[in-house]
Amino acid sequence: SQQGEEDPQALSIQEGENATMNCSYKTSINNLQWYRQNSGRGLVHLILIRSNEREKHSGRLRVTLDTSKKSSSLLITASRAADTASYFCATEGRGGNKLVFGAGTILRVKS
């Protein structure tokens, strides 16, 4: 079954606003990761949070993980037009060896 269902499917905000994307998954995980994909490009790793961590920061990114609810959120603060992209969460299950991706959230930041 598919891991990493994301919500919302699409998000449109003004430059300077914060963007929050959510991810839910179904089975136990070792870690959860967030990736960005610009149009026509490959995925770029943003941040990894391990199953025993609850929150992690990297620059304007803040990720939370709630393993009891099997959910994670990605917050991008003070968004910029350059943040316009698709954002994917990916989970590594207990079995390891692969990442399973969600369907992604399309973020559009208007300048």
Added chain:
Amino acid sequence: DTAVSQTPKYLVTQMGNDKSIKCEQNLGHDTMYWYKQDSKKFLKIMFSYNNKELIINETVPNRFSPKSPDKAHLNLHINSLELGDSAVYFCASSQVPGGVTEAFFGQGTRLTVV
């Protein structure tokens, strides 16, 4: 220097043809992957190799055959192409010391079968 490079970037071919996509990584990673991204942007793992050994094969038709001549290369050969094979194929690599760490992706190969 490009970390994960795949060629070609675009591939247009007719149904029934056989084609290959090449992938190389210069990161020294032990594990490489092929993912397929469909028109709805959903990414699905196809294969995973660790040190040239196949470790994951996710119910992919036999027409798809990965080949890893060494741990820096993972090529994908597709026989008898079908319309439904049209998608973007991504190669990726990661270092796996007992678990997946961040994965590095190539730029993708957009395959169009006509």
